[in-house]
Amino acid sequence: MTTRSAIYSPITLHGRRVVLRTMNEQDYEAWVEVRSRCRDWLLKWEPRSAHATHLAEDHRSFVSRCAIRERERQIGTGFGFGIFFEGRFVGEITLSSIQRGPLQSAYVGYWLDEAVAGQGLMPEAVVTMLQYAFESLRLHRVEINIIPRNAPSRRVVEKLNLRVEGIAERYLEIDGAWEDHARYAITSEEWSDRAPELVANWLLPQHD
Secondary structure: OOOHHHHHOOOEEEOOOEEEEOOOHHHHHHHHHHHHHOHHHHHHHOEOOOOOOOOOOOHHHHHHHHHHHHHHHHHOOOEEEEEEEOOEEEEEEEEEEEEOOOOOEEEEEEEEOHHHOOOOHHHHHHHHHHHHHHHHOOOOEEEEEEOOOOHHHHHHHHHOOOEEEEEEEEEEEEOOEEEEEEEEEEEHHHHHHHHHHHHHHHOOOOOO
């Protein structure tokens, strides 16, 4: 029988340098500091309809988002993690829209503090998430969709050499406009073949 404390216990995943952890109310101050400082860096890439406001950044909305993520985790439809580097919050990564049955698939999305971009933290976080998706959740396919002109985000998947599936035209409404997206994917068969390389390159300790 699962206890209530087990249901609400946080999930923590460890990369080489980054730690992925489910977030809670205590993370708000660190989260809002990064979001406020990096607003121009982030908002132009985020899903939003032409008639909707940007992501609310007040304390109450943040707590509500954490509660929604917790419910998704409990029913198995999504997993959201804060990304922590050297003990400091630096971004988020999500595994969302998890489909079971014959699909066994999900999507990965992410964002990072501009101050630590370019250090290889996000590829490491993505590999950490892929390992969890394929080895713990036993998914068959994970997809990442990126606006073609979003060069920093595309560099993440290109560093990992994820398979390109083409361009989905007017795929998602981003900051009020329907944007094409480059589609990248990896299946469990590909993960099995590439896991030793990806884990060694991004997750295992490096030795001089």
